[in-house]
């Protein structure tokens with residue numbers, strides 16, 4: 024038994040002695056105590072509720088008011104009856120969350136129904152910083168017996184989704200009438216805005232909703248089946264919903280509307296699988312219904328606990344919401360999604376959205392088990408919920424929808440994203456302490472999604488996919504309806520491993536150590552390989568990888584699963600590691616001798632980077648150029664991603680990096696181009712302030728892309744795979760941005776044909792067509808696309824149109840576009856996107872954007888909802904800095920300083936500092952970059968590149 028398990032077990036016993044609390048909470052709490060916790064952390068723990076009193080059962084009564092109450096429009100009266108128990112002796116204070124406008128009457132009754140006397144001096148207190156409502160009783164509560172706490176309160180609906188809680192949105196229905204709807208988004212800490220509750224995931228309880236509203240609001244849905252309606256005074260109706268399973272408060276939800284309805288359903292399931300949306304999207308959700316049906320079937324099988332067995336009252340509804348602060352939220356029985364991912368029509372929807380929709384529906388369904396049935400006890404291990412959902416979103420989805428090739432896309436979507444993020448000194452471990460709301464929101468990020476999913480895939484490959492499945496089932500079965508933590512998960516994994524003896528090939532390998540390090544230590548390793556071709560000996564060394572070359576590595580050693588192949592073995596399909604490397608350095612022998620390339624981390628399945636000795640790099644580089652198909656495309660992608668990182672960290676020169684990457688001139692594969700485009704973009708962003716040199720670099724990049732552009736063409740081909748369609752989408756978008764002449768011409772022709780001859784644009788190439796049409800077009804083109812935006816019933820196509828409109832060059836048009844973001848036509852969840860599109864659309868647009876910001880900052884702060892958890896105004900003002908040259912930065916900085924108490928000041932100044940660092944890097948390296956591009960280009964490429972360089976220069980002028 025490893026140390027960490029011993030620690031966990033003994034602490035578990037301590038917790039038991041204290042009382043009947045969820046053990047996990049104590050274990051995790053104590054575990055963190057061992058670290059050097061900065062003193063301020065203790066203050067932050069003040070945000071956490073005591074566990075001395077727990078809720079068992081809630082009845083929640085909400086009376087929702089819309090505009091029929093001019094005295095208090097869009098507000099609600101609420102009351103809760105909560106069955107609670109004290110879990111220890113001498114409890115005289117009940118602490119729960121309430122982030123509502125006004126708390127009214129508070130009453131406590133004992134089991135017999137008699138009122139319990141509250142403290143006569145101070146019966147209740149509110150601590151608004153922590154959202155605490157404290158109720159003081161005169162005599163201590165008797166432990167482990169039921170009391171009923173009654174609280175009356177009032178609150179307002181939020182406007183739009185960004186602040187979560189109970190909020191209202193709008194839509195135009197099929198009769199062209201504007202309608203209002205109200206719904207909820209509670210994850211992670213916003214149930215307390217809707218009703219007083221123990222709003223931390225470990226306090227699982229049963230919830231029963233009772234909702235009244237004007238009788239015209241007939242489209243009403245919640246987590247569970249409705250059990251009855253009653254007509255009230257004033258033409259109002261109340262609906263009761265059946266009890267939920269025991270669950271966390273953030274999973275409670277409802278939606279109230281006049282005309283939302285079931286827009287697609289499969290009633291052969293119990294419960295029926297239903298898609299719910301605006302009435303004028305009826306019949307447009309068949310695609311997403313198929314996703315929900317197939318993925319429900321898959322998970323029923325995989326987890327061994329069918330959806331129908333989770334709880335008899337639960338629904339399996341999927342709501343298409345016109346407004347939503349995130350992509351989707353896994354409320355149990357009623358998932359909500361941003362409409363753009365639900366209303367999909369292959370004729371109207373761009374491939375990247377169709378692609379994402381499948382992984383999203385699968386992700387949210389996976390949460391029904393991983394997240395809802397078992398739940399992270401606290402947000403410091405959000406990664407368990409989000410890591411599994413993200414892993415299954417790609418891996419499970421592949422079983423039902425292989426055409427999307429999700430496991431391949433996993434690499435750029437999750438693994439490479441994580442490798443990029445996790446190489447800074449400020450990164451955090453998967454499991455790390457968070458307390459304040461800002462910290463909690465922050466943990467819903469790259470580490471909890473991308474690194475966690477990558478860690479799980481790496482782990483599945485080590486223990487085998489069968490054992491991994493078994494460990495999932497063990498984990499679920501042992502923790503049904505309970506909060507869980509990393510130790511519960513480790514136990515399930517260890518149990519499955521022992522059952523299957525699945526680590527027998529790795530003698531001496533300690534799985535618990537592997538788990539502890541990857542879960543509780545930050546960062547990841549760089550593996551450096553040196554090969555002796557005469558003996559076949561390969562020396563492996565690892566160090567923690569930092570992208571910043573100025574940083575010293577640490578002495579952290581990571582257990583690394585080793586997979587490799589060689590030119591002679593050439594086996595890129597076997598993904599179980601041949602060795603587990605648990606030391607700083609080791610030597611292994613390959614079975615074949617003689618000179619040949621060797622490649623580690625097959626299909627880039629594990630979370631580390633690889634570098635080689637010079638000779639092996641040369642051999643790989645030659646093979647990439649001359650026999651690219653001899654290396655698996657995911658390893659070609661890995662090499663591109665690693666080479667950029669090695670170049671940036673100054674482990675290889677720019678010259679050598681571009682020498683290896685010269686094979687891209689013959690590459691067409693989507694997965695290889697993904698990291699290539701981000702790498703080239705990274706370099707371009709650093710030489711933006713030297714336009715003539717950037718133009719020369721762009722010409723080189725375009726020459727590299729020429730073959731891919733020609734091969735993919737400008738229209739989808741009959742029967743091509745979604746991945747090929749995706750490749751065309753991103754390559755053409757990038758090529759048109761860089762001014763590729765044919766790309767611009769072909770895109771423009773399509774836009775023109777649409778506007779003038781009403782010839783529809785193929786949905787899969789709309790991104791480059793819209794953007795180019797507006798970039799090259801005039802006011803007529805702009806107004807045409809704007810009118811199409813207003814007519815469209817497809818949120819995904821509308822978003823593409825916004826992206827297109829943001830490419831307007833004319834300051835007046837661009838300003839009118841930016842002004843649109845201050846109106847409700849651009850939904851609040853799209854305001855930041857729309858702002859960014861203006862910056863992305865054209866190099867010089869930042870000037871107009873800056874002026875818009877200066878002229879409208881007060882309104883931007885209000886309309887973009889600066890105080891929402893996503894902090895969109897912080898992001899907007901930071902992003903702006905990244906597009907500026909030095910004179911603009913000076914001006915921007917002066918303007919920021921001149922603003923009184925701008926909350927974004929510090930963030931924006933940081934962004935200005937990094938913009939300067941980026942430019943300095945570019946200035947220092949641009950000549951090396953251009954020299955490298957010249958020497959790595961082959962002869963034919965050179966002439967082409969001269970040609971294009973000239974057109975690009977002309978364009979710049």
Ligand SMILES: *[C@@H]1O[C@H](CO)[C@@H](O)[C@H](O)[C@H]1NC(C)=O
Pocket residue numbers: 079080106134169
């Ligand atoms: C205490 O409350 C729970 C949850 O509502 C209920 O199941 C249980 O029967 C109650 N106990 C008693 C003794 O009433």
Ligand SMILES: *[C@@H]1O[C@H](CO)[C@@H](O)[C@H](O)[C@H]1NC(C)=O
Pocket residue numbers: 238239240258
């Ligand atoms: C009650 O509300 C519904 C829906 O708005 C409306 O059609 C009906 O006329 C109202 N009934 C009365 C008595 O006001």
Ligand SMILES: *[C@@H]1O[C@H](CO)[C@@H](O)[C@H](O)[C@H]1NC(C)=O
Pocket residue numbers: 368369370
């Ligand atoms: C897409 O367009 C084709 C050709 O116009 C049509 O046959 C098909 O029904 C359309 N598909 C959808 C989902 O609207």
Ligand SMILES: *[C@@H]1O[C@H](CO)[C@@H](O)[C@H](O)[C@H]1NC(C)=O
Pocket residue numbers: 594596597
């Ligand atoms: C790859 O190696 C594995 C394990 O040695 C073997 O089972 C598999 O057949 C090999 N595949 C190919 C294509 O050689």
Ligand SMILES: [Zn+2]
Pocket residue numbers: 353386390408409412
């Ligand atoms: Zn999720």
